[in-house]
Structure formats: C-alpha cells, structure tokens
Amino acid sequence: MTFYKKFSPFYNLALFYFVVSFILRIVLFFHPITQTSFTILESLKIFSLGLISDFFVFIVASVFLWLYLIFISNSKYSKPSGYIILGFFAIVFIYIASGKSIFDEYGGALPRIVLIFIGIKMALFALLLFLPKLRDKIRFWLFAFVIFLYVLLILQNGLSEYFFWNEFGVKYNFIAVNYLIYTNEVIGNIMQSYPVIPLFSALFLVTGIVTYFILKHSKNYISDIPTLSEKIKITVIYLGLFLISIIAIPTLSKTENSKNVFVNELQSNGLYKFYLAFQNNKLDYFKFYKTLPNKEAYAILKQQFPDISGQNTFRNITGDSLENHKNVVLITIESYSAEFMKSYGNQQNITPFLDSLAQKSLQFTNLYAAGNRTVRGLEAVTLCLPPTAGESVVKREDNKNKFSTGAIFIQKGYNVKFMYGGDAFFDNMQDFYSGNGYQIVDKSSFSPEEITFSNVWGVCDEDMYNKAIKVMNTEAKENKPFFNHIMTVSNHRPFTYPNNKIDIPGDIKSRDGGVKYTDYALRKFFEMAKKQPWFKNTVFVIVADHCASSAGKTELPLDKYRIPGFIYRPNEKPAKFNKLMSQIDLMPTLFGLLHFNYESKFFGQDVFKSDYKPRAFIATYQDLGLIKDNLLTILSPKQQVKQFSLTLDSKPGIAPEFQIDYNEKCLKTERKDLINETISFYQTASDMLKYKKYQK
Missing domain, CATH: 3.40.720.10 (Alkaline Phosphatase, subunit A)
Structure with missing residues (x-):
C-alpha cells in the first residue's frame, strides 16, 4: 500500500475540518451582526491566513487521534505481553480506586474521570485479548467511534462558534471560558433559545453521514495496520508538524492586526481564541500593560482629585446641606x-x-x-x-x-x-x-x-x-x-x-x-x-x-x-x-x-x-478605554496604546444630546497627556485592588 494512505484518517478529517471552517467564515462574513464592509485584500487575508491557521490548529488538535492510531497493533495481544498489559491496567485501576492515588490530591471529579477512563481501557483491552475472532470487528467499531467523535466535535464547534458570534459578534473569548463554569444556566439558555431537538438530530445525522464517508476512505489504516517502521515515520512526520504548529499558531495570530476588528476575528481560529481566553482570564495590569512610576501615576490622578494625598484615593466628601x-x-x-x-x-x-x-x-x-x-x-x-x-x-x-x-x-x-x-x-x-x-x-x-x-x-x-x-x-x-x-x-x-x-x-x-x-x-x-x-x-x-x-x-x-x-x-x-x-x-x-x-x-x-x-471609562476584559476631549485612548496587553479621534455621525431627527454614533479614526499624532491620564486611572485602580487599598 502507498505510504501516504497511512495518513488517510488525518487528511480526510482535516479536509472536513477545513470545509466546515470555510463555510463558517462565509456565514459569519455575511452575518447581520458583522456591521462592516471588507476590501478585496481584507477578504483575501481573512480566508487565506484563516485557512493556514486552521491547518496548524488541526495538527495540534489531532494529537489524540495520533496517540490512538499509533498504538493500534496485534502484537500487544500475544502471550505473555497481552496478559502483562492487562495486569498493568488492573493494578492502575485498583490504585486509583483505592482513593489514595496522586489524582486524589487534586480533588474534585478528576479521580473519578481517570478511574472511568482506565476502566473503559481495561475492559476494551480484555475484549480484544480474549475474543481474537471478534478483534477486527471490535477494532473497526472503535475506530468508527473515534472518527465519529472527531466529526461530531468539528461540527459542534462550528455550531458553537456561530451561536457565540450571533450573541457577541466575536469568536470565542473570555465569556466563553466563564460559561464553562455555569453549565446549568448556559445549557438551559441554549435549550430555551434554540430548537435543540431538531438541531441536534440534524447534527447527529450529518455526523453519521460524514463519518460513513470518512470511514470508507480511511479504514485501510486498520485493515492493513502500519508496521513499526511505518509508525515511526508517521510519528516523525506528525511530531515535526506538531512542533512547527506550536510555533506557527501564535506567530499567525500576530497578523491579526487590522484596524477593523471583524477582519481579525474572522481570520482567527476559534479554538485558539478559546485557548488564549482560558490562559488570559487573569491579567496582571503591571505585567501586561503600559505603566508609569507609581508616584507619577498618583500625581496625575491628583489632578482629577485635588483632595487626595499619597498613593490612594481617600478624600472627604461634604454635602452642601x-x-x-x-x-x-x-x-x-x-x-x-x-x-x-x-x-x-x-x-x-x-x-x-x-x-x-x-x-x-x-x-x-x-x-x-x-x-x-x-x-x-x-x-x-x-x-x-x-x-x-x-x-x-x-x-x-x-x-x-x-x-x-x-x-x-x-x-x-x-x-x-x-x-x-x-x-x-x-x-x-x-x-x-x-x-x-x-x-x-x-x-x-x-x-x-x-x-x-x-x-x-x-x-x-x-x-x-x-x-x-x-x-x-x-x-x-x-x-x-x-x-x-x-x-x-x-x-x-x-x-x-x-x-x-x-x-x-x-x-x-x-x-x-x-x-x-x-x-x-x-x-x-x-x-x-x-x-x-x-x-x-x-x-x-x-x-x-x-x-x-x-x-x-x-x-x-x-x-x-x-x-x-x-x-x-x-x-x-x-x-x-x-x-x-x-x-x-x-x-x-x-x-x-x-x-x-x-x-x-x-x-x-x-x-x-x-x-x-467629563470623561468615561469603557472596556472589555483586556482593552481598557478612556473617552475624553473627543478622543478615545485604549490600553491593551503587551504595552500597546491606541488613540482614536471621535467625529459625531449625526442622524436626522435626533436631538444633539442623544446622538450616539461616532466615527473612530486612528490618531496619527498621539496625545501624550491623555495617554498618561488613561494609564494613571487604570494603573492606580489596579494598584488599589492589588494591594488591598480599596477595602472599606
């Protein structure tokens, strides 16, 4: 058999993942919430760099598929190795079930999850060991289940990204990480907001159909299991791509630098965005943002609050009656x-x-x-x-x-x-x-x-x-x-x-x-x-x-x-x-x-x-903004600062005080005083919280 066909489970799933991602980008591109227009270059950037990013993310996400496939063999069921491996599974299972394993130190559901996983692995290994005549059928259905699971996760992720965009107009972010904690409310919200039964029925039907076609073109991997030397070659190629992907994914994310946020969001890969949000749910201002010497920051703050002294906001407020x-x-x-x-x-x-x-x-x-x-x-x-x-x-x-x-x-x-x-x-x-x-x-x-x-x-x-x-x-x-x-x-x-x-x-x-x-x-x-x-x-x-x-x-x-x-x-x-x-x-x-x-x-x-x-503070979990003097100053991680001039986009029939639309144009010459004032507000607030100076 041609060696490249040994990669059939990988490239068939990859092709499906790319198709789903491409369709998703098209849908989000034309979604009503995507309130912007794109130039030809921006469109090319969204779809070309987006595809490259998807490729590298898929390589990393397929690590579990690689681990599963690389351990498929018949030799491990021969005597005595098969009994030794089964005995090893039994010992590990008893060890975890004892309640005194290393996993118990972490508490929560982890020991139970590991116990269930080892129990399933042990049961399946015993079936394949003691029922050699059914081994090929059992292996085929296990292989089918793994492919089904990957197809389901790819489709489920596509749906999730769509619904998240439909709600927030962005790919996964900090909110998606938070929602993992409140599964009752979030799942309940989904159940009550969308036609869940038809939706999931269609999801499982499509998953089954796609799995059938991928199996049809990938089952040669288990019908003609690769030799040890072929597995070594597969591993070398996969690990090489894996290492390249680890470097390439964050590098590609740096190209998400358009002034149009929708371009950046559509270009990005949702799974990697979720990973970034998970990693950055706690942001130390002093580590990630532009700062001033603390004394200077509080001195600037004193211009806003003349009555404060020292590095705090303490002052007396006196009523006039x-x-x-x-x-x-x-x-x-x-x-x-x-x-x-x-x-x-x-x-x-x-x-x-x-x-x-x-x-x-x-x-x-x-x-x-x-x-x-x-x-x-x-x-x-x-x-x-x-x-x-x-x-x-x-x-x-x-x-x-x-x-x-x-x-x-x-x-x-x-x-x-x-x-x-x-x-x-x-x-x-x-x-x-x-x-x-x-x-x-x-x-x-x-x-x-x-x-x-x-x-x-x-x-x-x-x-x-x-x-x-x-x-x-x-x-x-x-x-x-x-x-x-x-x-x-x-x-x-x-x-x-x-x-x-x-x-x-x-x-x-x-x-x-x-x-x-x-x-x-x-x-x-x-x-x-x-x-x-x-x-x-x-x-x-x-x-x-x-x-x-x-x-x-x-x-x-x-x-x-x-x-x-x-x-x-x-x-x-x-x-x-x-x-x-x-x-x-x-x-x-x-x-x-x-x-x-x-x-x-x-x-x-x-x-x-x-x-x-007059001034106002507006922010996401990582972009910190100050509106003042018809300018918007934004502090972002990696010590980045942007400023935009604000021009009112007046709508007829609305009184001046109720106009809400502004055109934001990137400022060519920065207002250093407003940058320092913005830093002062956010740095001193972070300092007050960090060092417990905001207690009652």
Whole structure:
C-alpha cells in the first residue's frame, strides 16, 4: 500500500475540518451582526491566513487521534505481553480506586474521570485479548467511534462558534471560558433559545453521514495496520508538524492586526481564541500593560482629585446641606442599550414607559457603560471604580469587604439588599454581595405561589418586582431607610416571558419582545410602588448594566457602550445632564443629591461638582478605554496604546444630546497627556485592588 494512505484518517478529517471552517467564515462574513464592509485584500487575508491557521490548529488538535492510531497493533495481544498489559491496567485501576492515588490530591471529579477512563481501557483491552475472532470487528467499531467523535466535535464547534458570534459578534473569548463554569444556566439558555431537538438530530445525522464517508476512505489504516517502521515515520512526520504548529499558531495570530476588528476575528481560529481566553482570564495590569512610576501615576490622578494625598484615593466628601436619608431603589436593567429608547432614535415604541419616565426624571443623556457584561455593570454601580483588566472584581477571590455604595448606605443606617430573580450563585453575585454586607433576595427566597413564570435565568421581572414590593413594605415598618439594588433578568436570551402582557408573544423569543416586556414590568412596578406609603420618600435610580451587543468594527465601538440612565425623584422637577459621564459616576452623583457627608475611595465622581472633568471609562476584559476631549485612548496587553479621534455621525431627527454614533479614526499624532491620564486611572485602580487599598 502507498505510504501516504497511512495518513488517510488525518487528511480526510482535516479536509472536513477545513470545509466546515470555510463555510463558517462565509456565514459569519455575511452575518447581520458583522456591521462592516471588507476590501478585496481584507477578504483575501481573512480566508487565506484563516485557512493556514486552521491547518496548524488541526495538527495540534489531532494529537489524540495520533496517540490512538499509533498504538493500534496485534502484537500487544500475544502471550505473555497481552496478559502483562492487562495486569498493568488492573493494578492502575485498583490504585486509583483505592482513593489514595496522586489524582486524589487534586480533588474534585478528576479521580473519578481517570478511574472511568482506565476502566473503559481495561475492559476494551480484555475484549480484544480474549475474543481474537471478534478483534477486527471490535477494532473497526472503535475506530468508527473515534472518527465519529472527531466529526461530531468539528461540527459542534462550528455550531458553537456561530451561536457565540450571533450573541457577541466575536469568536470565542473570555465569556466563553466563564460559561464553562455555569453549565446549568448556559445549557438551559441554549435549550430555551434554540430548537435543540431538531438541531441536534440534524447534527447527529450529518455526523453519521460524514463519518460513513470518512470511514470508507480511511479504514485501510486498520485493515492493513502500519508496521513499526511505518509508525515511526508517521510519528516523525506528525511530531515535526506538531512542533512547527506550536510555533506557527501564535506567530499567525500576530497578523491579526487590522484596524477593523471583524477582519481579525474572522481570520482567527476559534479554538485558539478559546485557548488564549482560558490562559488570559487573569491579567496582571503591571505585567501586561503600559505603566508609569507609581508616584507619577498618583500625581496625575491628583489632578482629577485635588483632595487626595499619597498613593490612594481617600478624600472627604461634604454635602452642601443637611443629609437626606431617603429610601433608594437602584434598578440595573439587563442588556439595555440607549438605542432602544425613542429619544435616541428608536421608532418601534418598545420602551413607552421608560420614555415617559425619563421625561419626569433627572436624565443623564451622555452616559457610558463600563463594560459589556452584567458583572461589569454591577461592579461599576457598586464599587465605582474603572473596569480593571481581566475578571470583574465581582468574580475574583478577593472581592469582599470592599469600599462600596452598600458600605456607605450601611454607615448611614440603611437596610441594604441585593435582589435578583435568578440564582445569585451565577456570576459569583452571591459571594460578592454577601461579602460586602448586602442581604440577598434571589430565586431561592421565593415561595412557589410567588412564581408565575420563570425560565433558565430566573423568575420574570414582574415576579421579582412583586417580591420587591413585599420586602420594601416590611422594611418600611422598621423605621429605617432602605437601599435595594434590583437586577432584572427578562431582557436576556431566550427572551421568554408571560404571554398576554404585551403585543409581542413571549414564546416567539424576540429581542424587541424582551425589551418591551422589561419596560412593561417596570411600569407595573411603579404602579404598585406609587400606592405604598414609602413611595414619596424614595429615590429611584434606573440604569442599564450594559448594552445588548458589544460587536463593532473597532475594539471599543462607542455606540455599543451608550446606555440610558436616570434618577426619578417623586415631586422633583425633571432635568437633563448632557455632559459626558461614566457608569461609575452614577452613585456618587446620587450621594451628592442626598447631600451625604462621607469618606470616599471612589473613582466615580459627583458630576454636579464644580471640579468634575467629563470623561468615561469603557472596556472589555483586556482593552481598557478612556473617552475624553473627543478622543478615545485604549490600553491593551503587551504595552500597546491606541488613540482614536471621535467625529459625531449625526442622524436626522435626533436631538444633539442623544446622538450616539461616532466615527473612530486612528490618531496619527498621539496625545501624550491623555495617554498618561488613561494609564494613571487604570494603573492606580489596579494598584488599589492589588494591594488591598480599596477595602472599606
């Protein structure tokens, strides 16, 4: 047999992988979320370098196939070697089953996984050893299973990349790694969002068909098992390619350097992106980002906060009149972009209540979310500090006893609660909020009769608000003010909610329906709240946690971070604040309106103070941005810095303060002062957290 045919399992699977990857790139290339156009050179780069990257990634991913194939032989079943090998498997199995193996030192499920793996290997080896007449058939079906598994994983990965792009507009990233932890919510979300049974039925059918054709052209490997010398040649060639791939993959990733983020994302290989995200889920600012001497960084920060001294943000905040200890209800709305509201140009009338409430409130028209995930929004309104690199503080181990908005309210004698309609275990919210003095009210606090509708994320917003009213009625009787932070869940895929509430049925699973139901539930909440004796003595803060999408053709597209936010005070005159501000400024501004006197460590500021300098922080888990003076400065790993000039792309019929679209053009001559200011903010925030200077 020609020697190259010994590689048939590899090249047949590789060909299938390349076809799937090519089709996936075509689909994502023309996907509605890919909001850009590509030049001919960019298109060539996407598909040519993407294919080369896929080749090298496949080489690395096929290491298990190589290990499986290289150990296929008949000689190992001869006497006495077969019995010696079986005895070895038995000894290892007993050793692991004893509960005193090296794997038990790692704990968790690892010992059980290894035990099951060794048990299966031992059972299969015994079958092949003691049933020589059935050996060829058993080997064929094992070979078929391995090919089936590879085909299934290739198809499953393609589907996963598509759905991830459909949700976030990027290949696998930090979020995909996080989702591995919360399998219940994520799998439940998939089950409720997509037609899973038809989808997986089709997936297994296609897998079976493809496996049949690959087997047909690859079974010569087991019908004519390679000799030892041929296996050595196969191993030398494979390991050579493997080593080249290890070098080539990160080298190719450096060519993902287009100013158009979509070009970089489409060129990249999803599996390698997942690996990078897994490796970089914790980013040490001082190791990966451009820095200044710490003393200089704090000196620049002092220009923003004249009252601080030394390497900290400690300062005294003094109210201009008697403190007002009104109740406060903070509502952070899931995935609520500014573009959903009528004032920002939406013509679909999906936020009628919030549109009307905004006209009665103190409205912040030029407000930017700190990040693109719920935990970033929660971090911003709770800790009021810039979004530092890597995980949100909410999800870090060192997340307790921080200087927080809750801590200020507790100092002032408030009852402080975090309310969430889902399981607060998700995204580590329970650990974070309970560790910072909040009482938790989540789905586990609901009695069965209090739940009228729920999906994988939790109870519907109406049920959460009904519960909140009950809790606040009880609190009002304690003669203590209360601060309740409510996190909504209904405006999240799968966008299911009770039917017959709005004119968009809840079972069609549309984003517009999720937004409109969220608005409807909020209206119901205010209707109930107005009937309560505590209502007139309560301030309501409404803000989005982040936008519905963060996908754009630049690293940090401004329109994907613009969020609505306002403070409603019964019987107070409405107003607008049109200056640029950050999500981290919202609660310090509220404290100013309540005339609170307190010692602060917040990076967020009261925007009504005379020394406030308009700026906003926006970030992903690794790109850290500062908007100021119509410029966007971005700090990235490997000490990279980019700056973009911001030119308003005005849309007709929208008031100037509600325009959200900007053209971002790379700056040719850098603004060194803004680069240093950006470094100062993010470096000092990282320093405060790293050295535990942000404790309460």
